[in-house]
Amino acid sequence: MVRSIISILLFCVVVHGVQAAQNNIEGIRIWPSSENTRVVFDMKSAPDFTYFTLKNPLRVVVDLQNTNDNLNLSNIDNSGNLIKKVRYSKAKDSRSARVVIELSRQAKPSLFAVAPSDNLGHRLVVDLADSAPSQNTSLQASVNNVVMDDKSSPRDTNIIVAIDAGHGGRDPGSIGPAGTYEKHITLSIAKMLEDMIDAEPGMKAIMTRGSDSYISPNRRPEIAREKKADLLISIHADAFSQPEPRGGSVWVLSMRRADTELGRWLEKSERHAELLGGAAEVINDKSSERYLTETILGLSMDHSMATSHDLGNKVVDELKKVTSMHKRRPQAASLAVLTAPDIPSILVEVGFISNPQEEKNLNWSAHRERLANAIFNATKRYFKQVPPDGTLWAFEKANNRTHKVRSGESLSLLAQRYNVKVSSIKAANDLSGDIVRVGQVLTIPRT
Numbered sequence: 428m429v430r431s432i433i434s435i436l437l438f439c440v441v442v443h444g445v446q447a448a449q450n451n452i453e454g455i456r457i458w459p460s461s462e463n464t465r466v467v468f469d470m471k472s473a474p475d476f477t478y479f480t481l482k483n484p485l486r487v488v489v490d491l492q493n494t495n496d497n498l499n500l501s502n503i504d505n506s507g508n509l510i511k512k513v514r515y516s517k518a519k520d521s522r523s524a525r526v527v528i529e530l531s532r533q534a535k536p537s538l539f540a541v542a543p544s545d546n547l548g549h550r551l552v553v554d555l556a557d558s559a560p561s562q563n564t565s566l567q568a569s570v571n572n573v574v575m576d577d578k579s580s581p582r583d584t585n586i587i588v589a590i591d592a593g594h595g596g597r598d599p600g601s602i603g604p605a606g607t608y609e610k611h612i613t614l615s616i617a618k619m620l621e622d623m624i625d626a627e628p629g630m631k632a633i634m635t636r637g638s639d640s641y642i643s644p645n646r647r648p649e650i651a652r653e654k655k656a657d658l659l660i661s662i663h664a665d666a667f668s669q670p671e672p673r674g675g676s677v678w679v680l681s682m683r684r685a686d687t688e689l690g691r692w693l694e695k696s697e698r699h700a701e702l703l704g705g706a707a708e709v710i711n712d713k714s715s716e717r718y719l720t721e722t723i724l725g726l727s728m729d730h731s732m733a734t735s736h737d738l739g740n741k742v743v744d745e746l747k748k749v750t751s752m753h754k755r756r757p758q759a760a761s762l763a764v765l766t767a768p769d770i771p772s773i774l775v776e777v778g779f780i781s782n783p784q785e786e787k788n789l790n791w792s793a794h795r796e797r798l799a800n801a802i803f804n805a806t807k808r809y810f811k812q813v814p815p816d817g818t819l820w821a822f823e824k825a826n827n828r829t830h831k832v833r834s835g836e837s838l839s840l841l842a843q844r845y846n847v848k849v850s851s852i853k854a855a856n857d858l859s860g861d862i863v864r865v866g867q868v869l870t871i872p873r874t
């Protein structure tokens with residue numbers, strides 16, 4: 428079974444306590460070039476390795492048998508832009524190391540071991556054939572290429588956000604002291620959020636319910652998956668037996684429930700292809716299907732949980748600008764609507780409908796609008812930082828330059844220097860005024 432973070436920690440303690448693995452990664456060097464990026468693992472002895480690739484995000488996963496994972500990967504010199512990051516992930520057993528090379532775009536890997544020569548020792552070479560789109564193709568053509576290359580699962584160039592209005596139909600949710608139904612409040616906020624997302628180029632909203640109808644909690648993440656959502660946001664309003672509690676909170680799936688869900692998905696082998704998308708082909712080629720499915724599902728769940736936490740923190744940041752908060756960090760819970768291993772999912776409690784003042788606020792459309800806007804801003808901030816591969820935002824990000832503002836520089840000066848309009852810089856950075864501060868990092872669009 429896939430382990431939780433807690434058992435991974437225990438796992439590491441056990442490994443180091445029992446027996447040192449034989450091989451060692453002594454260093455990792457990256458040589459970027461325009462067509463081919465080379466990653467060299469300097470090894471103590473000949474590497475015994477296997478590898479596979481994954482999408483969303485794109486990465487090459489290298490398993491090294493009987494190898495320590497002592498090397499600190501955070502100081503690797505990486506001046507190119509193909510490799511986003513080199514990190515460890517949970518290895519398949521206590522004596523192995525798993526190294527994940529995260530890519531910013533598609534690249535075809537080839538791996539081979541090199542015997543010692545001259546003063547160099549054993550090496551494992553990972554060559555990545557770069558598929559960077561050439562600079563002179565038009566934006567849309569390039570985006571199409573990125574998407575069309577991935578024939579197994581062509582994706583929408585929009586980032587798809589599934590919005591889930593809590594309760595509905597025969598399930599009213601909580602009922603406030605003045606008789607307000609949670610299901611109406613959640614649907615109203617969901618619709619406001621839908622409008623904001625649909626008005627944003629590069630984003631698209633889908634609703635698990637668009638009217639006052641009943642949908643079971645288990646069905647909701649399935650709808651998100653059918654619509655190929657990149658994210659699921661479920662909207663609720665809290666209630667308590669006493670009138671005092673107030674404020675919003677954000678919830679993500681607990682590790683314990685995540686483990687249970689992974690086990691459940693592993694048993695449902697007929698649904699693996701649906702869940703794994705393009706990665707299912709990798710599995711069909713291998714004999715150890717069960718192990719690979721577990722690995723890929725585990726990585727997918729890791730990614731979803733990490734994303735949910737990151738986004739959850741951003742939603743808390745934005746919500747506290749417009750309402751009081753009941754919890755100032757994302758909270759973990761076992762909730763059916765959050766159980767999709769492949770779709771990052773958060774649940775937002777917008778306030779306590781059982782608190783008379785908050786019930787009043789929730790009945791005020793300007794307040795609901797502010798809540799929807801806070802969730803929207805957080806989502807936008809999150810995806811601007813880490814746009815899913817193949818989306819318009821990912822393409823724009825790959826093609827943008829950044830500039831750190833120095834003393835004496837203004838927007839008009841930068842616009843002149845980079846030969847772009849002031850208005851394009853403002854749009855690319857979501858700036859409302861003309862003021863920039865020293866040290867601020869600005870995105871400079873290419874056109």
Ligand SMILES: [Zn+2]
Nearest residue numbers: 593600663664
């Ligand atoms: Zn609820």
